[in-house]
Amino acid sequence: MNEIKIKSKNLNVYYGEKQALFDVNLDLNEKEVTALIGPSGCGKSTFIRCINRMNDVIDICKVSGNIEIDGVEINDKNLDVVSLRERVGMVFQKPNPFPKSIYDNISYGPKIHGKGETKSELDEIVENSLKKAALWEEVKDRLDEPGTGLSGGQQQRLCIARAISVNPEVILMDEPCSALDPIATAKIEELIDELKKTYTIVIVTHSMAQAVRVSQKTGFFHLGKLIEVGKTEKIFKNPDNKMTQDYITGRFG
Amino acid sequence: MNFVLIFLITIFSLSLFFYGRSKTKSISIEKNIKLNALPKFYGYYLVLWCSIPSLVFLLIWTLFEPVIIKSIIIETAANQGAIFNDKNEANLIYEKIKAIYAGTYFGDIDTILKESALSYAKFINLFTNSKIVLIFAIVIASVIYSLKKIKNNNKARDDVEVILKGLLFASSLIAILTTLGIIFSLLFESIKFFSVINIFDYLFGTNWSPQRAFVSDASAITAAEYDELKDAFGFIPLIAGTSFIAFIAMLVAVPIGLFSGIYMAEYASVKIRRISKPIIEILAGIPTVVYGFFAALTVGPFFRQIGENLGLTVSSESALAAGLIMGIMIIPYVSSLSDDVINSVPQSLRDGSYAVGATKSETIKKVVIPAALPGIIGSVLLAVSRAIGETMIVVMAAGLAANLTINPLESTTTITTQIVMILVGDQEFDSPKTQSAFALGLTLFIATLVLNYIAQRAVKKYREKYD
Numbered sequence: 001m002n003e004i005k006i007k008s009k010n011l012n013v014y015y016g017e018k019q020a021l022f023d024v025n026l027d028l029n030e031k032e033v034t035a036l037i038g039p040s041g042c043g044k045s046t047f048i049r050c051i052n053r054m055n056d057v058i059d060i061c062k063v064s065g066n067i068e069i070d071g072v073e074i075n076d077k078n079l080d081v082v083s084l085r086e087r088v089g090m091v092f093q094k095p096n097p098f099p100k101s102i103y104d105n106i107s108y109g110p111k112i113h114g115k116g117e118t119k120s121e122l123d124e125i126v127e128n129s130l131k132k133a134a135l136w137e138e139v140k141d142r143l144d145e146p147g148t149g150l151s152g153g154q155q156q157r158l159c160i161a162r163a164i165s166v167n168p169e170v171i172l173m174d175e176p177c178s179a180l181d182p183i184a185t186a187k188i189e190e191l192i193d194e195l196k197k198t199y200t201i202v203i204v205t206h207s208m209a210q211a212v213r214v215s216q217k218t219g220f221f222h223l224g225k226l227i228e229v230g231k232t233e234k235i236f237k238n239p240d241n242k243m244t245q246d247y248i249t250g251r252f253g
Numbered sequence: 254m255n256f257v258l259i260f261l262i263t264i265f266s267l268s269l270f271f272y273g274r275s276k277t278k279s280i281s282i283e284k285n286i287k288l289n290a291l292p293k294f295y296g297y298y299l300v301l302w303c304s305i306p307s308l309v310f311l312l313i314w315t316l317f318e319p320v321i322i323k324s325i326i327i328e329t330a331a332n333q334g335a336i337f338n339d340k341n342e343a344n345l346i347y348e349k350i351k352a353i354y355a356g357t358y359f360g361d362i363d364t365i366l367k368e369s370a371l372s373y374a375k376f377i378n379l380f381t382n383s384k385i386v387l388i389f390a391i392v393i394a395s396v397i398y399s400l401k402k403i404k405n406n407n408k409a410r411d412d413v414e415v416i417l418k419g420l421l422f423a424s425s426l427i428a429i430l431t432t433l434g435i436i437f438s439l440l441f442e443s444i445k446f447f448s449v450i451n452i453f454d455y456l457f458g459t460n461w462s463p464q465r466a467f468v469s470d471a472s473a474i475t476a477a478e479y480d481e482l483k484d485a486f487g488f489i490p491l492i493a494g495t496s497f498i499a500f501i502a503m504l505v506a507v508p509i510g511l512f513s514g515i516y517m518a519e520y521a522s523v524k525i526r527r528i529s530k531p532i533i534e535i536l537a538g539i540p541t542v543v544y545g546f547f548a549a550l551t552v553g554p555f556f557r558q559i560g561e562n563l564g565l566t567v568s569s570e571s572a573l574a575a576g577l578i579m580g581i582m583i584i585p586y587v588s589s590l591s592d593d594v595i596n597s598v599p600q601s602l603r604d605g606s607y608a609v610g611a612t613k614s615e616t617i618k619k620v621v622i623p624a625a626l627p628g629i630i631g632s633v634l635l636a637v638s639r640a641i642g643e644t645m646i647v648v649m650a651a652g653l654a655a656n657l658t659i660n661p662l663e664s665t666t667t668i669t670t671q672i673v674m675i676l677v678g679d680q681e682f683d684s685p686k687t688q689s690a691f692a693l694g695l696t697l698f699i700a701t702l703v704l705n706y707i708a709q710r711a712v713k714k715y716r717e718k719y720d
Contacts, residue, residue: 052608054604054607054608057603057604057607059522081610082610082611082612083610084610085607085608085609085610086609086610089608089609090604090608092601092604092605092608094601096599096601096602096604096605097605098602098605098606098620098623098624099602099623099624100623108606108609108611108619108620109609109610109611112609112610112611112615112619113610159605162605162609163608163609165609166609166610
């Protein structure tokens with residue numbers, strides 16, 4: 001078992017009057033893929049958005065409780081969100097490349113954090129990120145073309161490359177394959193397998209099969225509560241909780 | 254008379270609605286058949302059939318009646334020995350005849366006029382009577398036709414749809430035809446102007462002073478007169494003045510409008526937005542003449558005062574004052590439009606930017622604005638076309654003399670100002686001076702048309718990308 005990278009303690013999230021997460025205690029291991037499953041609206045996405053404080057963007061969202069990364073509390077008003085997000089990258093449900101060139105899409109992050117001061121350094125970051133995202137071979141000859149012109153699967157890998165470009169420690173993926181076809185999905189899953197050697201990955205998914213394929217650890221959420229968490233194998237073969245059993249066998253959700 | 258007719262037709266057709274509805278109901282019960290539409294559609298069907306043909310006929314009749322009577326009367330007057338050399342004199346006689354008929358003519362009445370007035374009265378009578386008879390005939394014919402139809406259980410719902418579609422089409426046709434009519438009237442008057450003044454002398458002339466353009470006889474302009482004329486209608490100073498003032502206005506409106514749009518879209522809380530957006534849009538509702546005297550009475554003299562204190566000569570009607578006020582007038586357009594385009598940039602792009610650690614202002618500067626740029630350019634172009642077409646402010650604050658200058662403290666003039674100056678007061682409609690107003694109008698129209706087209710293309714291109 002790897003070391004614990006992220007630790008949430010009694011995490012509660014409210015959207016205005018509505019409570020979206022109830023006392024979530026979840027540990028995520030370093031250099032491992034943790035899958036979060038559960039029916040729509042159960043709080044999986046809300047949970048991962050707490051890890052890079054993306055919920056700050058939403059005015060009515062209030063977060064209480066603790067999240068620690070490497071033992072450092074991140075749910076702290078004084079914490080520098082910019083450097084947190086440098087460490088915790090995110091890939092979204094729908095590919096969202098900027099309406100800029102492929103090159104600019106990747107160099108955007110490093111430039112913001114003042115990395116890659118010379119052109120050649122920047123070129124190197126772009127090339128490495130695209131290589132890690134398994135996109136380099138497909139786009140190396142057209143880096144100046146718009147990122148929005150790529151296919152859906154390529155766009156999503158471009159977004160992964162964009163997340164990698166600032167050299168994070170954690171990558172959050174919010175249903176990264178839900179807008180993609182099976183072939184593109186297979187490529188992304190392959191990529192996730194590769195990336196977990198370097199990064200701690202948290203993936204939200206609606207596909208049980210995907211959770212089984214890519215993750216080592218799985219957490220099941222229902223109505224804002226973490227119902228069960230454990231080794232993926234165990235969750236899918238022999239869950240402790242009746243609700244988990246019902247969900248993974250497709251009896252609800 | 255017409256109002257009575259319209260009233261009667263309306264009342265009658267509305268009552269037919271109830272008749273048609275109950276009639277078809279009873280038919281369906283009597284014969285035990287299923288109607289092809291709800292009873293009310295048969296009511297609508299009767300109403301439309303009864304009213305539309307007769308009203309359309311009435312409209313056409315009313316349009317053509319005076320024209321036909323006029324030509325008949327003028328002809329009879331001519332047969333009786335009235336002498337007129339051209340169209341204008343014929344019109345004059347016709348007006349006299351009409352005035353005699355109405356009892357408002359106080360000049361001498363000779364036999365020709367008297368006879369003509371009598372025949373005018375006769376024709377008016379005849380036309381009115383036949384109008385009434387024909388309208389009744391049309392109403393009866395169309396009611397009989399439609400009653401027969403509904404008794405045969407026609408597909409009234411489909412028929413009503415077709416008629417309504419036709420009505421809507423006719424309305425849009427009228428809108429388009431009106432626009433075309435305006436364009437053509439501009440075009441024809443401009444062609445008259447350009448048949449006197451060479452189009453190149455107009456487009457590239459650097460001197461605009463139409464008040465010098467006196468001609469003894471507009472139909473026969475001598476070469477010496479033309480030399481004088483072609484120097485009076487140079488377009489360059491006007492387009493320069495117009496662009497210059499519009500440029501100053503844009504210098505004011507684009508930054509302020511854009512920044513306020515960004516604030517509204519990105520930073521303002523729902524509460525602030527709900528209060529401040531209507532307030533900004535109120536600026537767009539202020540009549541331009543109010544801005545005009547604000548510019549002429551407050552801002553112009555204010556600049557002049559400052560200029561004097563600094564030892565500069567500032568004309569009290571300066572391009573700067575007019576442009577500044579025009580810019581303030583345009584702020585809400587730019588602000589509101591750019592607010593809209595920024596709002597329609599998908600949230601996912603902002604999320605993507607925040608997720609790599611960009612701050613809000615970095616996100617706006619590097620992702621949101623570039624993504625919204627085509628739309629923003631579109632809104633700026635719309636604002637430019639608004640600026641060059643703006644009239645009241647420049648009439649009041651920009652001055653009349655066509656100076657070719659780039660000094661914002663001097664007075665300058667614009668296309669719209671000159672059109673107003675030319676057409677205000679008594680005019681001879683065949684002088685090149687008056688016709689030049691139409692040429693200016695046409696030029697302005699083409700300029701704004703091109704700008705609007707480009708702006709719409711830009712906005713559309715942008716919309717396609719995200720919707």
